[in-house]
Amino acid sequence: MRQRAIFKFQLYVAADSQNSAQATANLGALCRKYLPGRHEIEIVDVFLEPQRALAEDIRMTPTLLKISPRPVQRIIGNLSQTQRVLDTLGLMAGAA
Amino acid sequence: MKADRLRGAAASRKAPTGIAGFDEITRGGLPRGRTALVQGGPGSGKTIFGLQFLVNGARQFKEPGIFVAFEETSQRVMANAESFDWRLPQLLRKLLLFVDAQPQLDLVQSGDFDLCGMLAGLEAQAAAQKTRRIVFDALDIVLALLPDLAARRREIYRLHDWLLKRELTCIVTLKAPVDDPSSVTQQPYGFMQFMVDCSVILNHSVVLGVSQRNLRVQKYRGSQFDENESPFVIGKMGFDVAIVRLLGRADAAVTHERVTSGVKRLDTMLGGGYYRAACVLITGFPGTAKTTLSGAFAEAACRRGERTLFVSFDSDGTEVIRNLSSVGILLNRHVKSGVLRMASSRTVNGSAEMCLVRIKELAQAHGARCLVIDPVSALSQFGNEMTAYGVAERLLDWSKAERITLVCTSLSNEISERAEDDTLLHMSAMADTWIHLNYLVQAGERNRGMSIIKSRGTAHSNQVRELILSNDGVTLADIFTAGGEVLMGTMRWEKESAERVAVEVAAVARKLKGVTLDAEQAELGVRLKAVQTEFIAKQIEKTLLASTTASRKAEVLRGNVRMRELRSGDAAAPKRK
Numbered sequence: 001m002r003q004r005a006i007f008k009f010q011l012y013v014a015a016d017s018q019n020s021a022q023a024t025a026n027l028g029a030l031c032r033k034y035l036p037g038r039h040e041i042e043i044v045d046v047f048l049e050p051q052r053a054l055a056e057d058i059r060m061t062p063t064l065l066k067i068s069p070r071p072v073q074r075i076i077g078n079l080s081q082t083q084r085v086l087d088t089l090g091l092m093a094g095a096a
Numbered sequence: 097m098k099a100d101r102l103r104g105a106a107a108s109r110k111a112p113t114g115i116a117g118f119d120e121i122t123r124g125g126l127p128r129g130r131t132a133l134v135q136g137g138p139g140s141g142k143t144i145f146g147l148q149f150l151v152n153g154a155r156q157f158k159e160p161g162i163f164v165a166f167e168e169t170s171q172r173v174m175a176n177a178e179s180f181d182w183r184l185p186q187l188l189r190k191l192l193l194f195v196d197a198q199p200q201l202d203l204v205q206s207g208d209f210d211l212c213g214m215l216a217g218l219e220a221q222a223a224a225q226k227t228r229r230i231v232f233d234a235l236d237i238v239l240a241l242l243p244d245l246a247a248r249r250r251e252i253y254r255l256h257d258w259l260l261k262r263e264l265t266c267i268v269t270l271k272a273p274v275d276d277p278s279s280v281t282q283q284p285y286g287f288m289q290f291m292v293d294c295s296v297i298l299n300h301s302v303v304l305g306v307s308q309r310n311l312r313v314q315k316y317r318g319s320q321f322d323e324n325e326s327p328f329v330i331g332k333m334g335f336d337v338a339i340v341r342l343l344g345r346a347d348a349a350v351t352h353e354r355v356t357s358g359v360k361r362l363d364t365m366l367g368g369g370y371y372r373a374a375c376v377l378i379t380g381f382p383g384t385a386k387t388t389l390s391g392a393f394a395e396a397a398c399r400r401g402e403r404t405l406f407v408s409f410d411s412d413g414t415e416v417i418r419n420l421s422s423v424g425i426l427l428n429r430h431v432k433s434g435v436l437r438m439a440s441s442r443t444v445n446g447s448a449e450m451c452l453v454r455i456k457e458l459a460q461a462h463g464a465r466c467l468v469i470d471p472v473s474a475l476s477q478f479g480n481e482m483t484a485y486g487v488a489e490r491l492l493d494w495s496k497a498e499r500i501t502l503v504c505t506s507l508s509n510e511i512s513e514r515a516e517d518d519t520l521l522h523m524s525a526m527a528d529t530w531i532h533l534n535y536l537v538q539a540g541e542r543n544r545g546m547s548i549i550k551s552r553g554t555a556h557s558n559q560v561r562e563l564i565l566s567n568d569g570v571t572l573a574d575i576f577t578a579g580g581e582v583l584m585g586t587m588r589w590e591k592e593s594a595e596r597v598a599v600e601v602a603a604v605a606r607k608l609k610g611v612t613l614d615a616e617q618a619e620l621g622v623r624l625k626a627v628q629t630e631f632i633a634k635q636i637e638k639t640l641l642a643s644t645t646a647s648r649k650a651e652v653l654r655g656n657v658r659m660r661e662l663r664s665g666d667a668a669a670p671k672r673k
Binding site for chain 2: 012014015017019020022023026046047050051053054057058059060061062063073074075076077078079080081082084085088
């Protein structure tokens with residue numbers, strides 16, 4: 001059952017800044033590898049949608065929000081430390 | 097004219113903080129559209145400084161502001177600010193926004209990040225609010241999360257660029273090491289010192305157990321500023337930075353109006369009383385009736401209906417009232433009617449600076465026109481020796497500017513013989529009128545002597561007078577000098593009564609003499625009358641005698657003729673027929 005859950009992500013980025021571009025790439029690669037076919041990613045540009053960023057208390061970019069499954073989790077940074085991201089999301093390396 | 101124009105230009109380049117004293121130090125406020133750095137140790141007042149900048153900006157200058165809180169939550173900042181008279185809720189939303197930017201406790205970090213998210217959010221809010229001022233409180237918290245120095249530098253520059261582009265006047269606060277706040281350039285964010293246009297260091301230290309706060313402007317590009325440390329306190333209105341107005345003294349309008357000292361003969365000695373808005377210093381040893389003399393002044397002021405504040409460091413307000421009532425100075429009814437406000441603090445708890453601010457607040461709240469501080473020397477006690485002089489100076493400047501007549505008492509050190517020329521606060525040099533009270537011990541008595549050492553701008557008596565306290569009030573008596581010695585107390589009384597007796601004796605003697613003379617005169621008058629009467633009697637007797645003699649003679653003659661007739665012997669007898 002847990003394996004079947006669909007992961008919904010929101011990635012708040014700052015236009016095409018270096019960290020944001022890296023985070024977008026890192027998240028895509030990670031999802032393809034560990035969550036194939038059961039992930040949804042929404043990219044939110046804080047410059048285009050500042051009110052959303054405010055509403056979600058986004059201070060640092062990039063910020064990754066895992067909306068579901070619960071609980072909501074928040075990871076900041078360019079997601080370059082893959083292991084840390086996997087640990088936080090409860091995805092064991094190689095469990096795919 | 098030129099000065100006005102210059103000031104106008106300076107004002108447009110500066111954003112006034114509205115913080116008492118700080119705008120004077122920086123000649124107008126913080127650099128407009130630029131970033132200022134405020135650094136200090138824990139509890140040095142960084143957050144308060146930043147928040148007050150926004151509150152004053154919103155209320156006094158109608159410049160909307162945003163407070164970005166990195167360390168404390170905005171709720172806590174607001175709750176803490178409730179202790180000030182800032183009425184924050186009025187300003188919220190329209191003129192003052194709080195943005196929480198604390199890193200969440202459960203925050204997970206993976207790799208490098210930047211502050212674009214925050215700036216994007218702020219950009220939207222700033223556009224909506226038309227923000228002019230912004231404060232980043234404890235920016236170091238978020239900087240600490242960045243992986244390396246290069247990243248920190250990058251984000252600070254990003255922030256700086258954004259601020260410059262938006263032309264926001266900004267305060268960034270950073271923690272500084274506690275022990276040595278002057279070595280701020282050594283710390284991790286030292287390069288910020290070189291980036292910003294203005295840098296302020298807040299210092300909080302403890303001297304002999306008394307907390308002392310200092311503020312120093314370290315740099316200010318393109319502007320003059322006071323480079324010295326300035327003491328400040330955090331009072332009801334927030335920061336209050338102490339400044340000595342170098343040229344300000346002459347600003348206060350001078351007056352020739354006199355106010356009574358409460359003692360009639362003292363007024364005469366001063367040529368009409370104290371000057372309005374003057375500073376009067378009453379020095380003396382313990383128990384020389386300094387409080388009584390100042391109480392007399394306070395009562396007289398209250399009777400005129402002038403609101404008066406009586407600050408007592410020695411004893412409780414109620415004690416002062418009771419003690420003064422024993423010499424006929426009745427303050428109680430004035431307290432009841434609200435004209436007089438008694439304030440007391442047994443000892444100075446806190447710095448002299450703090451006391452000054454409290455006195456100012458009380459005086460302003462009460463609308464005081466007359467102020468008594470008993471004794472002002474309390475300000476220089478315990479750990480305040482260094483600052484008290486400046487505090488006394490500012491007290492004087494302030495009271496003159498506010499046109500408050502100030503009467504201060506000052507305790508002389510009984511051990512020091514030359515107490516007259518050594519008051520700790522150098523108040524004697526600054527005061528307009530200086531009255532010294534002294535004891536004169538003589539013939540087993542201790543009596544109070546009063547003299548005016550100086551009184552600027554008034555002709556004043558050079559006489560020493562004896563100060564007499566009685567149920568009916570305070571009076572001054574002439575002293576006697578006899579054989580080069582000054583007589584007071586019982587000896588004066590003896591001398592006085594001796595003179596009185598002498599006068600009485602002389603009067604009685606005069607009366608007696610008059611009576612005696614009257615009696616003698618009366619007696620003479622009587623004698624005169626008796627003699628006159630006798631004289632008349634003698635006259636009558638004489639007349640009587642003359643007439644008797646004449647008739648006897650005629651009788652004798654007639655008798656002879658008859659006898660001859662009867663004898664009829666002589667022939668001649670018929671001839672007679």
